[in-house]
Amino acid sequence: MSGALEAFDTVDLIRAKRDGGELTTAQVDWLIDAFTRGFVADEQMSALAMAIFLNGMSRREIRDLTLAMIASGERMRFDALEKPTADKHSTGGVGDKITLPLAPLVASFGVAVPQLSGRGLGHTGGTLDKLESIPGWRADLSNDEFFAQLESVGSVICAAGSGLAPADKKLYALRDITGTVESIPLIASSIMSKKIAEGTGALVLDVKFGSGAFLKDQARSRELAETMVQLGQDAGVATAALLTNMNVPLGLAIGNANEVRESVEVLAGGGPADVVELTVALAREMLALAGQPEADVEEALRDGRAMDTWRAMITAQGGDPDAALPAPRETHVVTAPRSGVLTKQEALAFGVAAWRLGAGRARKDDPVQHAAGIDLHAKPGDSVREGDPLFTLSSDEPARFARALEVLEGAWAIGDEGDAIEDGGPLIADRIG
Known part of the structure; x- marks a missing residue:
């Protein structure tokens, strides 16, 4: 109602944060409510975001801030389900397809996995984009379909409805265009408001650091992980985090259809060692928080249980798990100029190259090419011979190869036996929670 007296003056709040002050609980609650209603203007919220940054x-x-963003929308409840719920969130990286094998793997133990996912923007891929390369698969489910699938199959990967934390959606759109994305308070409250509103009983966070990660610095990634674990626990959600290395792409596939192919290899008991290691570690964490610390996760990959759940999950959402995945019109192979050891493979450059090939989008409404991407044939530490293929670029438009190759200049290197390997150390650096 216009003319109604507001509890606070927005400019006072901006000045308080600008000058390093703290906002009270009442001020934060009012701010998020008034921003959601449109009383606080975008320009004012942008100024506040920069002051917080x-x-x-x-x-x-x-x-x-997190609780106020949760209160801006609806909360999902899983009380009617006959099983515990567990979810996972990754801060994103290059070749990070872990949700695909992880959700059905955890669900094969009778734990429901309601995985509300997003689309990719920039160099990190979106889970929904990957799955949409499966013919017929659909991301948008009604609430009834969503709950019915959780009950029958146990895992759902789908688009989040607009009703969860609408204040976050509004604020995120501003952060994206005002240079305020990489702020730990804003990242933590954004992720956790959505995840807590989802109503899951347990949550495992995969917080990445390194070249291809959102936060490059391991100490800042640790601070983010600790902040988010605390927020989850304060809200009554059993929460833990793994701090994981994103200096090198995860697995051998970067893109959409090729990452689905690699995920299916993992579910079939194969796949690259790093993808298997992280999938298994996150599954163990999710199952432990959901009350099954003794679950034999590797056995479920070996005996086909996880694959059965994957097939049921894809079929339930209209997809054909046996259909051929999209193939690229053109490929370009880069070979080793000399024999030696691959010493470097910088995640960010490979992520940007895949994006330039058409695997990602620059604006949220851009289409993606499902067959575009990069397949790696060697990882840092591997021996290569002169002329061996190092990686293959794929695209429907060959004109894109030059720009992808441009960003890969200097992003990989071949050295001699005994040279230092630039991979940033072990895949899983620590556990928090």
Whole structure:
């Protein structure tokens, strides 16, 4: 109602944060509500986001911001389900297809996995884009379809409805265009408001650091992981995080259809060692938080249980698990100029190259090419011979190869036996929670 007296003055709140002050719980609650209603203008919220970016927030403010964003929309409830629920969130990286094998693997133990996922923007791929390369598969489910599938199959990967944390959606759109994305208070509250609103009983976070990660610095990634675990636990969600290395692409496939192919290899008991290692580690964490610390995760990959659940999950959403995946019109192979050891494979450059090939989008409404991407034939530490293929670029438009190759210049290197390998160390650096 116009003319109604508002509890606070937006400019006072902007000044308080600009000058390094703290906002009270009442101020944060009012701010998010007034922004959602359209009373606080985008310009004002942008100024506040920049003040938060520059000056940070206390733990209490971050908790208040998260709870206020949850309160801006609806909360999902799984009380009617006969089984515990567990979810996973990754901060995103290059070749990160872990959700695909992980959701059916965990569900094969009788734990429901309601995985609300998004589309890719920039160099990190989106889970829904990957799955949409399966003929017939659809991301949009009604609430009834969503709950029925959780009950019958146990895992759902689909698009989030607009009713969850609408304040976050509005704020994220501003952060994206105002240079305020990489703020720990804003990242933590954005991720956790959506995840807590989803109503899952247990949550495992895969917080990445390194070249291809959102936050390059391991100490900042750890701070983000600790903040999010605390937010989850404060809200009554059993929460843990793994701090994982994203200096090198994950697995051998970067793109959409090729990442689905690699995920199916993992579910069939094969696949690259790093993808298997991370899938198994995250599954163990999810199952432990859901009350099954003794679950034999590797056995479920070996005996076909996880694959059965995958097939049921894809079929339930209209997809054909046996259909051929899209194939690229053109490929370009890069070979080793000399024999030696691959010492470097920089995740960010390979992610940007896949994006330039058509695997990602620059604006949220852009289409993606499902067959575009990169297949790696060697990883850092592998021996290569002169003329061996190092990686294959795929695209429907050969004109894109030059720009992809441009960004890969200097992103990989071949050295001699005994040279240092630039991979940033072990895949899983630590566990928090």
